[in-house]
Amino acid sequence: MQNEHRGAILWFTGLSGAGKSTLAHAVEEALHQKGCRTFVLDGDNVRHGLCGDLGFSDGDRIENVRRVGEVAKLFMEAGVIVLTAFISPFRAERERVRGMVEHNDFIEIYCNSPIQICEQRDVKGLYQKARAGQIAYFTGISSPYESPEIPELVVNTGNLGLHECVEQVLVLLKSRSVVRQ
Numbered sequence: 540m541q542n543e544h545r546g547a548i549l550w551f552t553g554l555s556g557a558g559k560s561t562l563a564h565a566v567e568e569a570l571h572q573k574g575c576r577t578f579v580l581d582g583d584n585v586r587h588g589l590c591g592d593l594g595f596s597d598g599d600r601i602e603n604v605r606r607v608g609e610v611a612k613l614f615m616e617a618g619v620i621v622l623t624a625f626i627s628p629f630r631a632e633r634e635r636v637r638g639m640v641e642h643n644d645f646i647e648i649y650c651n652s653p654i655q656i657c658e659q660r661d662v663k664g665l666y667q668k669a670r671a672g673q674i675a676y677f678t679g680i681s682s683p684y685e686s687p688e689i690p691e692l693v694v695n696t697g698n699l700g701l702h703e704c705v706e707q708v709l710v711l712l713k714s715r716s717v718v719r720q
Contacts, residue, residue, distance in 0.1 A: 544575045544718040546615035548608075548640060549708070551624045552633060552687060553650030554679045555665060556657030558696035558704070559624035562650060565701055566708045567622050575718060578614055580607055581624040595676040601632050608636030615644060620717065628678045630685040643715060647690040648708060652697030654679050691715070 549566070551559040560581045567577045604627045611621040627633050637645040657679070658666040669677030676682040687693075692711050694704045712718045 543573065544570070544618075544620060545716070546618045546644065547620050547712075547715075547717045548611045548615050548636070548645045549620065549622045549648055549712075550611075550627070550633060550636065550645060551622065551648045551650055552627045552690075553652060553696065554654060554657045554684055555626060555677075556660040557650040557652040558660075558701075559626075559650045561701065562648075562694065562696060562704050562708070563622040563624040565705045569705055569709060570620055570712075570718070573718065575620055576618060577620045577622060579622045579624065580611060595682075597629075597676070597682070600626075600628060600676075604629075604632040604636060608639055611636070612639050615640060620712075626678050626684065628682065628684045630688065633687065646692070646711065646715065646717070647687050648711075649687045649690040649693045650696040651686075651693050652695075656697040 549563070551563050553559050560579075563579050563581065567579050570577045604625065607623055607625060611623055614621040633647060637647070661667070665674060665677065666680065668674045669680040674681075678684045692707060694707055696704055709718075713720050
């Protein structure tokens, strides 16, 4: 255990607008303040480079999650706490990433928010465009989202404040010995 923590993959999943990236970045900041080595992988830093050749079809989403899983595994093996924030709509693909690492190294965090709240948060108007048929393969509208069956943590990002959500994740990380008490 270096820097008071061990490597792990925190896999934030949920609908668009559920707060995955916001929560992942807030948890990263809290961990960074404690001296932890961290890195966030999300659509902003993955879709433009590593996965720039992929679209949003089911096959492309599966490949996107596979690539992110492989990169996250490399960071984790280097002792970094990797926080991934992707819709990752299919259970089987999240389970495939879980299977890439040791049992306690993959922590699935379900950002659970009602679709109505996700739509209210949608500053880009993506839900509205999807409902109008202008965006194909939009998760939750024209493409399915398979909620985790047994995630390590369900965070009610639709109703709780960010600070409360961050605290829930930090408590889990301590209880699973990712970070020291």
